Amino acid sequence: MKTDAQLRKAARAAGILTEWQDVHGRTRAVGHETLRSLLEILGSETKSAEVPLITAEAGAAYAVPGLAAKARAPREPGYYPVTKGKRHFTLAVAPARQPGRAAARGWGLSVQLYALYRQGDGGIGSYGALRDFLRSSAEAGASAVAVSPLHAQFSADPWRFSPYSPSSRLWMNALHIEVGEAAALLALKPPKLAPRQGAGGDALIAWPEASRARLKALRTLFDAAHKQGCFDGGHPAARSLAAFRRAGAASLLAHATFEALHAHFFGRDRNLWSWSSWPGEYRDPNGAAVRRFARANRESVEFHLFLQWLAARQFKSAAEAARDGRMAQGIIKDIAVGADGGGSEAWSNQGRMLTGAAIGAPPDAFNTLGQNWGVTTFSPNALVATGYTAFIQLLRSALADAGGIRIDHVLGLRRLWVVPNGADARDGAYLRYPLTDLLRLTALEAHRAGAVVLGEDLGTVPEGFREELDGFSIKGMQVLWFERQGQAFLPPRKWRRRAVGMTTTHDLPTVAGWWLGKDIAWRRKLKLFAARDGAAKAAAERKRDRAQLWDAFLRAGAAAGRQPGTHDVTKVLAGAIDYLGSTACDLVLLPLEDALGRKEQPNLPGTIAEHPNWRRRILVEAGAICRQKQVAARLRRLAASRSKPGRAQP
Numbered sequence: 001m002k003t004d005a006q007l008r009k010a011a012r013a014a015g016i017l018t019e020w021q022d023v024h025g026r027t028r029a030v031g032h033e034t035l036r037s038l039l040e041i042l043g044s045e046t047k048s049a050e051v052p053l054i055t056a057e058a059g060a061a062y063a064v065p066g067l068a069a070k071a072r073a074p075r076e077p078g079y080y081p082v083t084k085g086k087r088h089f090t091l092a093v094a095p096a097r098q099p100g101r102a103a104a105r106g107w108g109l110s111v112q113l114y115a116l117y118r119q120g121d122g123g124i125g126s127y128g129a130l131r132d133f134l135r136s137s138a139e140a141g142a143s144a145v146a147v148s149p150l151h152a153q154f155s156a157d158p159w160r161f162s163p164y165s166p167s168s169r170l171w172m173n174a175l176h177i178e179v180g181e182a183a184a185l186l187a188l189k190p191p192k193l194a195p196r197q198g199a200g201g202d203a204l205i206a207w208p209e210a211s212r213a214r215l216k217a218l219r220t221l222f223d224a225a226h227k228q229g230c231f232d233g234g235h236p237a238a239r240s241l242a243a244f245r246r247a248g249a250a251s252l253l254a255h256a257t258f259e260a261l262h263a264h265f266f267g268r269d270r271n272l273w274s275w276s277s278w279p280g281e282y283r284d285p286n287g288a289a290v291r292r293f294a295r296a297n298r299e300s301v302e303f304h305l306f307l308q309w310l311a312a313r314q315f316k317s318a319a320e321a322a323r324d325g326r327m328a329q330g331i332i333k334d335i336a337v338g339a340d341g342g343g344s345e346a347w348s349n350q351g352r353m354l355t356g357a358a359i360g361a362p363p364d365a366f367n368t369l370g371q372n373w374g375v376t377t378f379s380p381n382a383l384v385a386t387g388y389t390a391f392i393q394l395l396r397s398a399l400a401d402a403g404g405i406r407i408d409h410v411l412g413l414r415r416l417w418v419v420p421n422g423a424d425a426r427d428g429a430y431l432r433y434p435l436t437d438l439l440r441l442t443a444l445e446a447h448r449a450g451a452v453v454l455g456e457d458l459g460t461v462p463e464g465f466r467e468e469l470d471g472f473s474i475k476g477m478q479v480l481w482f483e484r485q486g487q488a489f490l491p492p493r494k495w496r497r498r499a500v501g502m503t504t505t506h507d508l509p510t511v512a513g514w515w516l517g518k519d520i521a522w523r524r525k526l527k528l529f530a531a532r533d534g535a536a537k538a539a540a541e542r543k544r545d546r547a548q549l550w551d552a553f554l555r556a557g558a559a560a561g562r563q564p565g566t567h568d569v570t571k572v573l574a575g576a577i578d579y580l581g582s583t584a585c586d587l588v589l590l591p592l593e594d595a596l597g598r599k600e601q602p603n604l605p606g607t608i609a610e611h612p613n614w615r616r617r618i619l620v621e622a623g624a625i626c627r628q629k630q631v632a633a634r635l636r637r638l639a640a641s642r643s644k645p646g647r648a649q650p
Contacts, residue, residue, distance in 0.1 A: 004032070011035045014042050015380055017415070017430040023364045030429040037420035038429060041356045042381055053387035054082075054089055055440040058096040064089075077447050090387060094440035095447050097471040105642045106328055107581065108144030109137055111592045112506065112602050113176060114163075114205060114614065116622040120180065122193035122217070123210035125617070127314035128178035130331075131321045132623030138325025140626040140635045145322065146332040146406060146454075146589050148506065150176065150315065152255065152344065155304070156263040157273065158211035162614055164336045164408065165375055167262075167343030170397045171255045172311035174304075175210075179217045182310050186230045186237055191217040205615045218310075222303050244309045251393065254285050254348035256304035257294050262344075264297070274342030276355075285348045312400075319401040329452050329587070330403030335394065337409040338375030341421075352382045352390045359416045363426050367606070368530060370417075370425030377416065380433045388441055395442060399449040410455030410474070413438040414465065435468070443472040452587075454500050458482060466496075475500050478585065480576065481508060487544075489552035492583040501585035503576050503594050506602040510593045511576045512569040517542050518599050526610050553579055558641075573597055577634055581641025590638055592618065595631050 002010065008018045011030075016038055018030050056062035056073035063070050064084055073093045074080060080091040116125035116133055130147065137145050150173050151166030166173075183190035193213060230237045245252060258275070261282060265272035272278055281289035294301050322330035338359050339345040346353050354376045361371040378390055398405045407413070414435040419428035446453045455469050457476040466476050476499045483490035495501055503511050509519040520542060522528075524535040531537070546563065550572075553559035558578035564571045573594065580588050593601070596618065604611040618625065625631055 007032060007035050007039075010039060011429075014039055015432040016042075017432065020362060020430055022362065031427060034420060034423065034427050034429050037423070038357065038418060038431070041354055041420065042379060042431075050087075051384055051387070052089055053092055055092045055094065055437045057094050057440065060096065062091070077444055079444075092388075092441055092444055094443040094472070098473075104143075104328065104586075106143035106587045107638050107642045108142045108146065108327075108329065108332075108587065108589050109592050109595060110146040110502070110589045112148045112163075112614070112616075113150065114148070114161075115592075115602070115616060115618045117617060117619050118178070118622055120193060122179070122214055123205055123617075124175055124207075124214060125622075126178040127176050127311065127318050128181050129622035130176075130315075131318035132621070133625060134318055134321045134327070134331070135325060136623050136626040138322060138327050140632065141639050142626075142635075143327050144329035144332055144403065144452075144587065144589065145327075146404075147334065149334040149336045149408075151336060151339070152308075154262060154340075154343065155211075155215060155259050155307075156266045158208040160340075161205075161207045161211070163334075165340050165373075166336060166345075167258075167340055168255055168345035168348075169336055169339050169394055170251055170345060171308055172315065174218070174307035174311055175214055176314075177214070177218060177307065177310045178314055179214065179221065181314060182218065183221055185310075185313070186221070186225050186228075188221060188224050188228065188230075191220040193217045203617050203619060204612055205617055207615070218307060219303060222306050225306075226299075240313075241306065241309050244312065245305060248305075248308070251348065252305065252308060253294075253301075255344045256301045256308065257285070257290060258344040258347050259304040260297050260300040261290070261293060263300070264293070275347040276342065283347075283350075285350070316401045319403075322403065327403065331401075332404035332406055332452070332454065333398050333402045334406045335398045335408060336375070337412050338373065338377040340374065341376040346376055349378075349390055352378060352386060354379050354418060357418050357420050359412070360419055360425050360428065361417050362428065362430075370419075370428065372419050372425040377412070380431060384434060384437075388437065391438065392441060392445065395445040399445060399451050402449075402451060404452035404454065405446070406454040406456060407442070407474075408456050410457050410469065410476075411461055411465065413442075414462070439468065439472045439474070442474065446473075458505075470498050475587070477502060478583070479503070479505060479508065480511075480580065481514065488548055491552070492556050492558075492579055495583040495585050497584045497586055499585050501580055501583045501588040502591065503580050504591055504601070506591075507605050509601050510591065510598050511573050512594075512597055512599045513601055514542075515546065515564075515569050515572045516567065516599060519601065519604070522604055522611060526604075526607060528606055550575070556582060558582065569597065569599075573634070574637060577638050578641050581638045582644060588638070588642070590634075592625070595634050596625070596628075597630065597634075 011018050019027050022028050051065060058073060058077050059075045061070045061072050067084060077093050077095045082089055082091045113130055114125045116129035118126055118129040134145055149163040152168040152171040153173055154160045154167045179193050180190045232238055265278050275283055281287055319331050358372050358374055358376055360373045363370045383391055413433055415430045415432050417428050418431045419425050442453060453474045455474045455476055469476055478495050478499045478501050480503045513519060520538045529535050550563040553575035556579055559575035600616060602616060603613045626635060
């Protein structure tokens with residue numbers, strides 16, 4: 001048994017912070033049990049000097065661990081094989097650091113894909129609806145559309161539908177496949193897909209029913225394609241699918257095999273949901289039992305390969321619509337901070353991920369017990385030891401056919417709050433990550449793809465962190481509700497140029513909802529306030545904030561006249577759009593909910609089934625949304641405000 005000093009020394013060597021500061025500024029020591037658990041999860045407590053990949057910046061000197069002399073990197077970004085004496089490694093050269101250059105004052109929209117509607121879609125938004133929406137957005141003058149995560153979910157469990165708790169971030173959500181288009185591709189009659197909406201009205205998705213119907217229709221199509229010889233060698237679809245399988249290689253096959261295994265085990269026993277609860281021989285993705293299962297269940301595995309092929313083709317078609325519309329950025333895809341520990345990504349990356357732990361956040365003023373997000377992510381030590389292959393694969397997967405990516409909780413590239421499985425969320429610890437290496441690799445892959453990178457950096461971040469992001473041309477985010485100068489809202493000219501401005505996010509109230517106090521009403525209804533008078537205090541604070549917001553609009557020239565009443569949101573929406581458009585940010589994104597004037601937000605943090613998270617639909621044809629009279633007027637207002645020069649801040 002190690003002494004306290006020995007245990008803490010070992011933890012620090014492994015990258016675990018043995019102390020942290022709470023919301024009140026008090027220093028908290030991490031407990032022994034947490035340190036022991038995390039050390040066991042991380043494995044080796046020491047780091048080898050023999051690393052397969054070293055990062056550098058174009059034209060700059062770099063050090064090789066274990067060697068005294070420094071070398072100079074090539075001037076062109078890229079990957080280079082290097083030999084130094086007996087050392088062989090890959091040198092990943094990122095673009096040279098430089099402050100972000102001035103860019104056109106673009107604007108775009110952010111959208112939850114599942115919410116988009118297309119006639120006959122069966123109750124879930126599709127890649128076809130996304131394509132229609134992109135075309136109409138481009139016609140309206142948008143330069144970008146940021147979309148909710150499109151990560152693969154659990155086909156066998158339709159109750160798992162949060163886009164931020166996926167099975168795998170490497171592959172796509174098959175539930176967004178447009179069945180009719182898939183049938184047309186194969187020259188087959190499309191299976192019928194009955195419309196299915198939620199019990200709370202036709203604006204809510206009934207995920208279990210709609211998911212089962214979608215997958216049943218796709219399986220019918222797959223079986224028909226087999227019978228018609230669509231997968232025979234000479235068929236165009238067969239050639240395309242074969243090329244897709246070769247490109248996806250072992251990672252694609254592992255995901256498809258996992259999906260088949262998950263359906264097999266979870267289908268017969270609800271207690272076998274996580275791969276860690278499966279019989280031992282099936283927990284190893286490279287084991288003989290898994291290979292035997294894949295051979296015995298070949299059609300099931302091939303069905304999931306087929307789904308990924310269709311999803312990739314249909315997303316590519318949507319991306320081409322953005323390019324055809326001459327969007328400057330096009331689609332910006334979202335990368336969730338982690339994946340479910342019981343899912344495909346964790347199963348196929350054992351030894352590379354934090355198996356046995358989840359990530360979250362320490363206690364704060366709003367979440368006094370801390371947060372456990374129910375997802376896991378890469379082990380920092382394993383990233384270094386394996387040449388960052390899993391991280392690079394994730395970036396490439398996200399950047400495929402996209403004009404940009406948004407990295408959720410980008411502070412996680414520096415450190416993450418890690419909680420051992422079974423422990424309270426408050427009994428975690430911060431784990432350091434190799435920030436500079438991860439930023440260089442992100443910048444390099446974005447450079448290779450010609451893409452923009454957004455980093456969700458909301459909340460309190462360490463001093464100098466945003467400057468670090470900016471050096472690698474990673475744009476932070478600024479959200480209206482958080483941009484304050486004391487009690488007052490920050491004037492538009494003081495927003496950062498090299499950031500992306502937004503009125504709100506999926507986790508926060510819409511403009512109309514904020515003005516009406518819908519978020520406060522939900523929290524009161526669901527008893528989410530810690531203090532008995534919490535709702536009353538929040539309502540009083542919101543009343544003061546309404547006055548502050550309207551005053552900010554007046555000062556910025558985004559509104560005129562007296563403050564509207566609590567239930568009068570039309571002028572507030574107009575003011576918020578003008579205010580957002582006049583900020584100094586190079587790019588601003590208006591959430592589609594605000595373009596439509598919606599009152600409800602997509603997700604209410606701290607809830608699961610109590611609030612209809614990730615279920616709200618927009619029952620207007622996706623291709624017609626931007627042409628609706630009120631929406632078109634709001635987008636013209638935003639475009640006009642962007643045409644005025646902003647006074648840039650760094």
